[in-house]
Amino acid sequence: WRSIGGELxxxxxxxAVASQVALALKARIxxxxxxxxxxxxxxxLSPTDGPRELLPPPILGGVETVVGGVARADLGGxxxxxxxxxxxxxxxxxxxxxxxxxxxxxxxxxxxGGMGKVFGAxxxxxxxxxxxxxxxxxxxxxxxxxxxxxxxxxxxxxxRHPNVVTVYDAGNTPDGRLFYAMELLQGVGLDRMLADKGAxxxxxALNVIEQVCTxxxxxxxxxxxxxxxxxxxxxxxxxxxxxxxxxxxxxxx
Numbered sequence: 001w002r003s004i005g006g007e008l009x010x011x012x013x014x015x016a017v018a019s020q021v022a023l024a025l026k027a028r029i030x031x032x033x034x035x036x037x038x039x040x041x042x043x044x045l046s047p048t049d050g051p052r053e054l055l056p057p058p059i060l061g062g063v064e065t066v067v068g069g070v071a072r073a074d075l076g077g078x079x080x081x082x083x084x085x086x087x088x089x090x091x092x093x094x095x096x097x098x099x100x101x102x103x104x105x106x107x108x109x110x111x112x113g114g115m116g117k118v119f120g121a122x123x124x125x126x127x128x129x130x131x132x133x134x135x136x137x138x139x140x141x142x143x144x145x146x147x148x149x150x151x152x153x154x155x156x157x158x159x160r161h162p163n164v165v166t167v168y169d170a171g172n173t174p175d176g177r178l179f180y181a182m183e184l185l186q187g188v189g190l191d192r193m194l195a196d197k198g199a200x201x202x203x204x205a206l207n208v209i210e211q212v213c214t215x216x217x218x219x220x221x222x223x224x225x226x227x228x229x230x231x232x233x234x235x236x237x238x239x240x241x242x243x244x245x246x247x248x249x250x251x252x253x
Contacts, residue, residue, distance in 0.1 A: 022206045023210045094112075094117070095109060095119065098119065098134065098173075098177075099175045100132075100173065101132070101172075101173050101174075101181070102174065103123060103124055104123055104124065104130070104132060104181065105121060105124055106120075108120045115139065116136050118134075119132045120132075120184060121181070128168075130182065130183065130184055131181070131183070131185070132180075133180055134177055134178065135149045135177065137177060140177065140178055150178065155219075155222075155251045158224070159251075161218040163211045163218075164219070164247065164248050165182050165185065165235075166182060167180055168181045168183070185235050185237050185247055186238040186239065187235060187236045187237040187243060187245075189231070189234070189235050189236070190232075190236060191231035191232045191234075194231060204244075208236075208246055212246055215246070216248065219248075219251065226248070226251050228250060229248070233248065234247070234249070235248075
């Protein structure tokens with residue numbers, strides 16, 4: 001840290017310090033002249049000269065599933081992709097089985113897990129696409145799980161940060177199912193990106209780390225602890241012409 005001329009300003013929050021370090025290192029590396037001789041660090045990251053692993057390996061077969069790479073949600077259970085599990089008629093059946101919350105139209109199934117399901121939907125009053133997350137009905141009878149699901153929605157709704165998924169609404173459906181509505185993400189999950197691409201280069205890795213840290217710092221300021229930070233719960237969103245806007249997901253169950 002001293003080698004790049006910075007000062008620790010994290011106020012004791014290790015995550016804040018990590019964010020500052022990542023941001024400063026990224027800026028330092030980007031400022032390097034392209035023709036400058038490689039440093040020992042860069043040589044150590046060369047695919048031919050040494051290991052390139054900068055982030056933990058992806059945790060495959062984890063706790064979330066995606067349809068069409070459009071949206072993600074941690075659903076609390078190890079599942080495979082619903083692209084391979086469900087055909088079109090099965091998707092239609094799942095959609096038809098759900099009584100939508102008032103003001104929403106459910107359009108497609110996005111994910112299925114041990115704790116619940118996520119659907120792509122539309123908030124009809126303003127024609128906004130959303131992801132609706134539902135707790136499985138058979139789990140709603142467990143008071144602890146119901147409280148934790150509601151707490152997840154409440155926690156996310158308090159966080160106003162560009163690197164945290166936004167929650168718009170929460171409540172019960174007409175038939176009593178717990179749900180919350182959140183922004184529908186584009187892009188790809190970090191776990192899938194790592195699986196497809198392999199380890200990131202140093203600048204890419206620092207870019208992700210810095211954004212994750214700033215999101216977690218804001219959560220800590222609100223008294224919220226994530227409890228399950230891993231590649232499956234980090235999404236690289238496509239917005240505003242960029243494809244590397246980090247979104248941290250799933251602060252609850």
